[in-house]
Structures are given as C-alpha cells and as structure tokens.
Amino acid sequence: MGAGASSLPPPSSPPLGDLLPGGSALPAALIRELDRRSTVHNVAQGTVLLRQRAVVDGLIVLVQGRIATLIDFAGTGDLVVEATEEPGRVFGWSGLVAPRRATATIRADADSRIVMLPLAVVRDGPPRWTAAVCGLVAGALADRTRDLQARWAHPASAPTEAAEPAGVSGAARPSEVSGPSALSEVSGDA
C-alpha cells in the first residue's frame, strides 16, 4: 500500500465492534484481539490498497472517505465496478478462502481513513473466530450483491457513489458500468 499524504486529521477509529455492521456479535475475545492488532491509516486519493491477484494478508475496513473496486479484464483495463462511502465496508474477503489472492483491485477514490486487520489474528486463533469472521463477511457480500442487482434494476436510484469520476486515467466511471444497459439486450422476448 503506497499511502500518500492525506488531508484527514491524525488517524483514529471507533472500536471495531461498533464500526463493523454486525460486529458486536463477534466473540468478545476476537474483537479485543483485532482492536489490539489493527492499525489505522489515512490514505490519499488514488492509493491502491489491494492489487488484483496479489496475496491478501489483511482485511481493510473503511472508516471514512471513498473506496472503489476495480476489475482488470483483458482488453479493457481496470474498470470500476463498485464505489462506496459506507463506513464499516470490508474489503479483502478473498484472503479468507483459497487461493487467498485478491479478486479485484481496491483503491481510495478520495482521501480516506481505513483500518487494517491482519488475517493472522483470525488464522492463528480458534476455529470459531474463522467461522465468525467468514460468516460476517459473507453476509456483507450478500448484501452488496443484492444492492448491485437492485441498482441494475433501478438505475435512476443509483446512489451518489456512482455519480463521480473514478479519477484515474483508463478507469471507467462507476456509473458507466453499473447501469442496466448491458443487459437490456437480453430482456423482453416478444
């Protein structure tokens, strides 16, 4: 992570149990350990936090700012498929399952504050910690998928997060790839 200068004040973060949606249900000992070993960072706009295909050794939690998810496809380059300003959004889920490599690139699209959670805490802890974290993250991914589908179905109600440029040359704006136009070709048989 090549963090540059950020305009945000010195880093601090709410307790993880409060920051993570559903985090209060995690085992108390796990929360304590994560709070103890996590680190808070201010990152400048444009900082790549996770590179697609790289080995993932930590979860990234957004505290403040804006983070984009990009997919590198042959012939198209990096394309933004999601962008969010939602505090508590977790990235790096693929570090919890084989082959533990990132399936997308994660980039700060504005000056942002993040928490880094080393996955070693989970891997080295009791199996129930793995179950708890995997379950929590799986639920968040399911919600993201449902939200993306809803955005395809109702593009007019796309959140503001899809309305601004990605800010990096070669990258598409979120709104360019999250609308339903690509699917309209297969809808509505007469």
Place this chain on the structure above:
Amino acid sequence: MRDVVAVRRWFAGLALLDQLHDGDRHLFAEHATWVTLPAGGRLYGEGERGSALWFLVEGEIVLGPASGTGPDTGPDTDGRVDGSRDGGVDGGLEGGVEVGVDGIVRRAVTTPGYPVGWDGLVPPDRYRWDAHATSRTRLLRVDREVIDASCRLDGAFAARLHELLLWLAGGQLRRQHTRLVTGRYDDETDAVAALVALRAEELRVTSPLHRIPGYLRSRPTVADAFRALEVIRDGPDAVEAEIAREALDVLAGVRRELRVYLGLQRVYEAVASAPPDLPPAEVRARSCRALVDLFAHTDHRIAGLDRLPPTPGNVVLCNHLDSHPGNRLPNGFSLILDTHFVSSMILYRTYGRAPVRVVRDSHWHEAGHARYYARLGYVMVPSSEEGPPTAQQRAERYERFVAEASATLRAGVDLVICPEGRPGPTAGSPGRLRLGAFRLAARLDPEPLIVPVAVANFDQRLSRAVLGAVVAEPFRMSAVVADPSDPERVARFVDDDLTPRYRAWVREAAALR
C-alpha cells in the same frame, strides 16, 4: 436416491463441497430430507429467517427480489408433487444471471449440488431473495438447527462451513462484477476469452476451458462450446465449474443466437432435404412453419397487421436488408431473414398460405442457394452474373416472369418482391426502388393490390436487435398514377412519392419497442 447410503454417496461426489471433510458431508446426508417443488413452487421468501440449507438435486431454482405477486405454492416434504403450474418468473432464464422483462435481475440455480439458501445462514440470518422453482425441482434440505448444533459442538466444522459460505458469497459477487464488465464488450466471445484469461493462473494448463473461445469463434461449433461449458459446470473441478457458470452467464445472448442459428439450419434442411415428390406449395408451408418456430426465439414487433387485405393474392413489397454474417450456414448460404419474416410471420400466419417470392437465379458457385430455391417453386429472375441480355432475351424473360407472377396471383397466392434488387443497411433503407414490380402490377388484370411492408434491424445481431415490421396501407397503381402504363409517371410516383414514405415506414419499424 431413497436411502441414506445413496444420499451419502451423492453428497460425497459433490465437487462444490470439496472444502468440507467427509464427516461433514455425512452429517448433511444423515439429516437431509427430500423436498419436491412443483413449477412455480416457493422455497422461501425474502426477509424470512434462514431456516435451512438446501442442495439442488434436479430442476431449477430462481432467486430474485420479492415480487409480492409471485406464486406461493409451498414445498412438499414427503416426495409428493402437487402437479405443475405456471412459474411466476418473468422473462427467459438461461442458467445464470438474467434480467426479466420487468428489468429485475434474477439468478437461476441449475447446477446439481449447488447450495441454496446459504445467505439465510449468515448475518443477519435472513434470506436476501425470494426462491422459486421454475420447473419440477427436487432438493435435499438440512435443517438450520442441525447445522447450528454441529457448529456449537465442533468449532473446526463451523470454520469449514463458514469458509464455504464465504466462498459462495464471494463467487456470487464476482459473477455480478463480471456481468458489469463483460457488458462492455461488443462481442461475448471476447468477454469469455478475457474471463478465462483472468482466471488462467487458477486453471490447469490442460483445462478444457482454454478451448471454449475457439469453439465460440466458429458458428458451427458454438453448440459444442455450450455442451462443453455445461459439462465443466457440472464436473469435479470447483474452480472450472465456477468459471463455466460465469461464462454461461455472459453467453446468454449467444445462446439465443445459437437457437436461431440451429433454427436456420432446420429451415434449410426442411426445404433442401424435403422428399422429392413433395409439391413446392407444401415445401413452402413447411418452411414457413419452421420459420415461425425460429422467430419465436427473437425479439420482434409487427405493426399494421390490420391493414393487410382480407384475402391473399397481392403483390407484397419488402425492403431488403443485409444479412448478418453470423447467420451464414456451413455451406456458405445465408438465409435472408427479412423476406422470410414477411413470408412466415406476417403472410403465412395471417392467411395460412405460404407466399411465393421473386428470387434471382443462383450464381454458378452457389450450390447451397440453388439446392434451397430449387424446391420452393418461386418465380426466378436472371442474376447479374448472366451478363447483359439481348433485347429479345430480355423480352422473353420478362414475359415469362409476368406469366408466372400472374399465375401465382390468380391462384390466390401472395407474391413477395424486393424492388431494390439488392440488400442494404436499415439506415436509409430502401435504396433505389426498381420499377418492375410496379409495372407488373399495373399491367395485370385484375389489377392486384400492392402491400408495402417495411422491415428494420434484420441486419443486426439477433441477440441485440428488436426486429421490426410495419405493414403500410395497400394501394392499386391505378389509384396513385393517372396512367399506370406510362413508365415516366410510374417512375415519378415511385421516386418522388413512394420512396420517401417507404423510408419513413422503415424508420417507424426500426423504432418499434
């Protein structure tokens, strides 16, 4: 599978559960109960508490947002089936992410062994989607209480199970991302090639997935690509299966085109391989029936059917559009879809009688063309290949053309003519209209009605086009030209009056939605 041993064997063979231990699978097998849903049957609803994990055995489950109007046939848990009823899902589903006619994104689960309802087992422990069966569907159900109790007893099992649930959740999100990206490709083959390249590091170098782009690049082997992908999707390698599912999602439009292409092959063979003693009128009727089946797989709109004359026996004009190269048959012959659409979907469906078309002679190298048109009893006109005819040849051919056309119309059969003589793109269609059809109509007694039909978008890829047709108001030459025997007046009418109006009808056809 009526006993625990068979169910255990089934669970043991599921590549999707590779991450679990044998004991975990045995646990599922021991506690699984059968659930059978009729078509349209509801498995669970959005927002309900996650009560179980299901494993699809056969059939299809569609996941989508709550519609509030869907069917509510509940599952039978003892193997009985209620009898079938219509499914409550709008739009076609191909076995992956798809959009119904209402714009709602739904996902079809068809892979045997695929876990259904996993999202109800993770926080906040409620289902995110409605789940319905679109056909008779059988599943194995493992109760939530059993799963929770096992997790409480065995932390390692809990970890393995939740890693599996995360893998399923991540795969679903990836497929959604893939759809967003591949939607930007003009060509689904490129999108699938990119998809395979994206995951190449995870694949065996001998993986059959590497062959899929090659299959997709040649029309006759597209069907092989689908067969291969379906085998991979249901095969033992979980990563390959996941990529195959994503590829099948991307290729939903190609599958529709494949159906049309296979339909074109059937139409061709219905004509070219018809029994030698079958009369041309019956061959034409067979062809029209096969074409009606073919066009059922396309998105099409027809306006102005009420303007058709009450009886056939008319001169039907049709602007002529390029054929998309993807529709070329293996023998090099392209079935031009626009005139076939007018013949089958407009005239045959209205009158129950297949029309006769005016078609040029085959070129020397067009064996496929010749084999097809030799059986249909159409009115043939010389092709440009024959070179400029002498005045006498021209007169003889024209008299023969008039005699054959006249006989057709007198027999109460429509005569379909493309006055342009050559095809072009929808934009600006029709080009210059030749006068032969109009002079023919003017000199026949009784004078036939002329029915202009404007067609649009047949030059585009069928998976992306709405095929449009507008039937315009019929007329007789004597009603629009003071002296129909005067070539100058006929030419003025066609060039200055009819052609601009015809182009407007084509634009209207292109805009039909």
